[in-house]
Amino acid sequence: MGEAVVMEEKPFPAWSWSVEQCWKAYNVKPEKGLTTYEVEKRRQLYGWNELDKEKGKPLWHLVLEQFDDVLVKILVVAAFISFLLAYFQGHESEDSCFEAYVEPFVIVLILVLNAVVGVWQESNAEKALEALKDMQCESAKVLRDGYWIPDLPARELVPGDIVELRVGDKVPADMRVAVLSTSTLRAEQSSLTGESMPVLKGASPIFLDDCELQAKENMVFAGTTIVNGSCVCVVVSIGMETEIGKIQAQIHEASLEEHETPLKKKLNEFGNRLTTAIGLICLTVWIINYKYFLTWDLDDGWPTKLRFSFKKCTYYFKIAVALAVAAIPEGLPAVITTCLALGTRKMAQKNAIVRKLQSVETLGCTTVICSDKTGTLTTNQMSVTEFFTLGGKTTTSRTFHVDGTTYDPKDGEILDWTYYNMDANLQAVAQICAVCNDAGIFCNGRVFHATGLPTEAALKVLVEKMGVPDTKAKNHIQDSQILSNYIIDRSMVNLACCEWWTKRSKRVATLEFDRIRKSMSVIVREPSGQNRLLVKGAVESILERSSHVQLTDGSLVPVDETCKELLHSKLLEMSSKGLRCLGLAYKDELGEFSDYYSESHPAHKKLLDHSNYSSIESDLVFVGVVGLRDPPREEVDKAIDDCRGAGIKVMVITGDNKSTAEAICKEIGLFSKDEDLKGKSMTGKEFVALSSSEQIEILSKPGAKVFSRAEPRHKQDIVRLLQEMGEIVAMTGDGVNDAPALKLADIGVAMGMTGTEVAKEASDMVLADDNFSTIVSAVAEGRSIYDNMKAFIRYMISSNVGEVISIFLTTALGVPESLIPVQLLWVNLVTDGPPATALGFNPADVDIMDKPPRKSNDALINSWVLFRYMVIGSYVGIATVGIFVLWFTQASFLGIDLVSDGHTLVELSQLRNWGECPSWSDFNPAPFTVGGRVITFSDPCDYFSAGKVKATTLSLSVLVAIEMFNSLNALSEDNSLVTMPPWRNPWLLVAMSVSFVLHCVILYIPFLANVFGIVPLSFKEWFLVILFSAPVILIDEFLKFLGRIIRLKKKVKTA
DSSP states (O other), X not given: OHHHHXXXXXXXXXXXXXXXXXXXXXXXXXXXXBOHHHHHHHHHHHOOSSOXXXXXXXXXXXXXXXTOSXXXXXXXXXXXXXXXXXXXXXXXXXXTHHHHHHHHHHHHHXXXXXXXXHHHHHHTTTOHHHHHHHTSOOEEEEXXXXXXXXXXXXXXXXTTOEEEEOTTOBOOSEEEEEXXXXXXXXXXXXXXXXXXXXXXXXXXOOOOSSOOGGGOTTEEOTTOEEEEOOEEEEEEEOGGGSHHHHHHHHHHHHHHTOOOOHHHHHHHHHHHHHHHHHHHHHHHHHHHTHHHHEEEEEETTEEEEEEEOHHHHHHHHHHHHHHHHHHSOTTHHHHHHHHHHHHHHHHHHTTEEESSTTHHHXXXXXXXXXXXXIIIIBOSSOEEEEEEEEOSSTTOEEEEEBOOSSXXXXXXXXXXXXXXXXXXXXXXXXXHHHHSOOOEEEEETTEEEEESOHHHHHHHHHHHHHOOSOHHHHHHHHHHHHHHTTOSOOSBOOOHHHHHHHXXXXXXXXEOOOTXXXXXXXXXXXXXXXXXXXXXXXXXXXXXXXXXXXXXXXXXXXXXXXXXXXXXXXXXXXXXXXXXXXXXXXXXXXXXXXXXXXXXXXXXHHHHOGGGHHHHXXXXXXXXXXXXXXOBOTTHHHHHHHHHHTTOEEEEEOSSOHHHHHHHHHHTTSSOTTOOOTTTEEEHHHHHHSOHHHHHHHHHSSSOEEEESOOHHHXXXXXXXXXXXXXXXXXXXXXXXXXXXXXXXXXXXXXXXXXXXXXXXXXXXXXXXXXXXXXXXXXXXXXXXXXXXXXXXXHHHHHHHHHHHHHHHHHHHTOOXXXXXXXXXXXXXXXXXXXXXXXXXXXXXXXXXXXXXXXXXXXXXXHHHHHHHHHHHHHXXXXXXXXXXXXXXXXXXXXXXXXXXXXXXXXXXXXXXXXXXXXXXXXXXXXXXXXXXEEOOSSGGGGGTGGGHHHHHHHHHHHHHHHHHHHHHTTOSSSOTTTSOGGGSHHHHHHXXXXXXXXXHHHHSHHHHHHHTOOOOOHHHHHHHHHHHTHHHHHHHHHHHHHHHHHHHHHHHHO
16 A cells, blocks of 8 residues: 555656566556455545546626627626616606617627627537547456456556457557567557557567657557557556546646637727727716706806706716717627628638637738648658669669559559559569558548558558559459449448459468567468468568569579668668658568468467567568658648748647658758758757747747657647747647647647547637648638728728717717717617628738738727828718708708708807707797608707707718718728729628618608607708718828828838
8 A cells, every 4th residue: 555655646657667567566466457445445546537527617607708808898888878868768758768778778689699609609619628538448358356357447447457458449548568469569649649650569668767658668548549469558547647638637728828819809909998088088078068067156256056957967978878889889799700700601611610700810810830740731641652673683773653642542643654564573562562461441431541550551552553463353453443433332442453462362371560570471372372471571671581682574683782782772762751661572482381271280380489480581582662651741832832921930840750750841841952950850858858048049030840759748838938929829730639739829720531529629720621721721811801800890990980079079069969879879780780791701912921920919900090080080070960060050052952841040159059048039940841740849949859850860861871981991991992993892882782771771661760760861862961971982082092102102211
């Protein structure tokens, strides 16, 4: 028990201890396993072998979080005040009760919709941890109390348990390999470590107390799979202490660190400024009208007899609220969501599936793409890229280059292949690749996968591309391949050429791979009745045991020094390209194995002792060398160039080894062929060992970087450092080991076809085609979306500034309010909404990927744009208040009769002091006709409230028309309508029509006209509205012209 306490305090490095030390440390006998009593004791100490269930946020917490936004808080306050005013108004007047509640009801509806969308999005965001649980093994074969339990639930395992693993088993916990039951054991752990090949495992200790995950060759990890061999292991770590458990903890930690998107930051900053501005303006408007609700007499210069009018005080308070409603762009959250949603649809058409709406915009300002190598820049499917054999002499050789990057036999071909009737050498290559092989290939939808070892699957694909030497069989195979195109179930791939070889050369025995001889071989019965040994393995090892080489005509020549030099130079040339090389050889003179047929043969006992394999595989005939690799995707080269042009840094962070990573990076153009990679290529361990300042110095240097042998925490550290340096980081990956970094990055991009569920759930975006170039297309789309969002924000804010100035002018002049809150709300939400949304369809600039990424702290609205807002806004205010005043004071304007309805004209001074109306003795306005009804006044002073209905309608119509014209101005920030005509975005013209129709609906349907306090307009009144509205285009065209001149002068000056 004392030993267990030590283990609890600090887990010992099982990989660096011998198997006997591990048995002793865990107090377990290898022939009996743990006792039931010991298991219970250890369970109390270590708990269950399962990942923690993170408590999700309660629904009420999620709902509250949606209101933690500046613009939303302003809306909440506006809704509350509107409700209070509507309540008091309802007590005063029974008639207008419904109209009074329209405004608070609409604002509350916006808030509810915003919260629903937010909660739905948030609740879908934390599924990565659930996907991790699916990777866990459900049961295991365990030795307890001296008996093997075949299906013990994996959650019941404890440290010290003895577990048996076989081919295809999922590893249930982190375990130390104790005994190999077969000569070799391989585990597929690419999803955990990023290694492109299954890893060979052994039982020997590794004498390093602190070594990287990839180097722990005597450990198998939870969630990985055994692809070759079988073994007995001892459980070392369970649950959250396993490597997969540590990844869960890192994902959870990364989810707590999530940063606000650049757009959210900007909108919050904008919201804060807007809040301050609204507060100051509302207070100013209320204070400058104090004389109307607070009066006093002066006695010896001192105020006496203070009189306060609550009615007038609340009236001007309502005007201040109207001002707030005018200033808040209520439709902005909805339009931003719509624009981002449209962006996600466009991206989906380009194979980029966006899981989080805000990611669309964040992509546009990405400055660094951190890419995984295996499965992202490469296909994660081994393929033969070249092979060579000797020619007609020992001093000549033939090299064949092979196209294709996947396990699809029809993907690519052998270049310049004219050897359809294969010579003896090529027949030997095909025979060894097809028969000395245990792999298979199946098709899952569009993707081809390997069963068994990826290298062996690649060799089978090579055989299919080579064909067969028999003409009759070749024709039959071609016919069967045509027929296979019509088969409904295409899951199993028909490897007809391989089948021809395996039927011709029947396998009778297998000499499994081991680390000493670094080769594997099979004994096959040839059609002649003779046995042949087919061998493949490490080239150097096979060359050492080869006495002869085979030439093209089939003749055998002894291996001399010249021949060895040629073969070694070819091997060096292939290895320098990052190829994994396999040597191929055979042997016909098998001695006592020449007639071996089954286990009953006298020589079989020799096959049971692995130490005999080297002598059996001696005096070989060397045939050739095959070069394989996990090839780069064809389109990556161009995508890297596009990133360079767009000012985006590319960094490769992979779990694979250094030389392979460097070779691939040079091939895809990330580095030039002869570039010195000092300071640009290092392992994750080397990088972490550097000081913080050295790390920052390396990351901040221009140009690409590659980090190999990287563990999940290394990836996270690099992403975190880049973010601290102010970079916007997109991280790509497909494995479990990528999930924490995907979660932490500003944009996590997972592979859709080959990616694990864990990676997809942790990501913000999933690539349906696993294509690196799709990310670059998505970045271009993100930039275009941001430009369009700026266009509609520019449009909505300039319209709102106009509304604010309109109300401010009304108050400053002292005239009756020309627009009421419910009308402003209608304009902001309904009539502004369609054009603002349509601006999201603006076509992208042609040079969008030739510009550097915008800085995340770039202002949403710069000083020049703000000045333009103020000029345009001032005109909107002057036009809306101007037409209101014109109706009350002028009989005609530019020949248009304004008094045909019979309304009474007043002086401007009377209009400005309309609050003093009760003291006017001779003021008696005449009734007038609007929209088929006569407006009469029981109190003459009602002329300035109920009587202003036509003037208000004109003001509202001018505001709507100006905003329609202003949407044309927003098509481009700087370009004239002459160079960027409206028909470049036909959706905008449609949206303008929709907004205009909606305005006509509330004008000409009596019920709605009553709700909004407006009346129908005549044709000549519409003409007057257009006259007041159209100049906004000319004003902005002049301002754009000025802006272009200023920018040109700056450009010339800097040049």
